[in-house]
């Protein structure tokens with residue numbers, strides 16, 4: 001079946017997903033981008049995956065550093081997501097929030113719902129994207145009351161139970 005790219009995207013817009021800022025720091029420098037293509041893989045060893053477009057300006061930096069931090073956003077952080085998802089210069093992206101240094105040396109968003117410090121353990125290229133398999137070395141969480149989901153090409157706040 002010959003599927004149209006627009007049909008694919010229209011259908012994918014129906015899949016709600018958490019919004020994350022993926023950061024890195026290391027020999028190639030500091031970088032970050034917004035990603036909704038993030039997924040749990042296995043808990044033994046704790047591993048998640050991130051899909052990164054090889055055409056993104058940040059790709060060479062992640063490819064060299066081989067470490068990253070997945071910072072899952074909460075409601076109220078939509079403008080930060082837009083900054084890291086656009087063509088904004090890297091310094092301006094990081095200037096818009098408070099960061100700490102995670103276990104891997106990557107920037108950790110101070111008030112993220114959850115942050116996963118990772119080493120990239122494996123990379124598989126499929127079409128335009130690299131699938132980064134990321135082994136988690138440290139986790140930080142904050143009891144923020146509302147999560148954030150990207151659904152139907154827009155942001156949606158989700159109330160979570162008390163934590």
Ligand SMILES: NC(=O)c1ccc[n+]([C@@H]2O[C@H](COP(=O)([O-])OP(=O)(O)OC[C@H]3O[C@@H](n4cnc5c(N)ncnc54)[C@H](O)[C@@H]3O)[C@@H](O)[C@H]2O)c1
Nearest residue numbers: 008009010012013036037051052053085128129152153154
């Ligand atoms: N996986 C991704 O690379 C991805 C995901 C979400 C958004 N984006 C970026 O944000 C822009 C706006 O997204 P939108 O949701 O408002 O509308 P859209 O119509 O461009 O995308 C709809 C959905 O299709 C998927 N998608 C979009 N571009 C993709 C790509 N290059 N490779 C694989 N899947 C893709 C995502 O699930 C997205 O939510 C996109 O054009 C893209 O540049 C990329």
Ligand SMILES: Cc1cc2c(cc1C)N(C[C@H](O)[C@H](O)[C@H](O)COP(=O)(O)O)c1[nH]c(=O)[nH]c(=O)c1N2
Nearest residue numbers: 033034035036037051052053056057084085086087
């Ligand atoms: C809500 C949302 C979700 C995603 C994105 C954007 C937005 C707004 N983008 C696009 C990505 O953030 C963008 O390409 C980077 O910021 C790189 O842009 P520059 O090439 O640096 O301008 C994106 N890119 C990617 O490679 N994988 C992904 O999962 C996503 N998801």
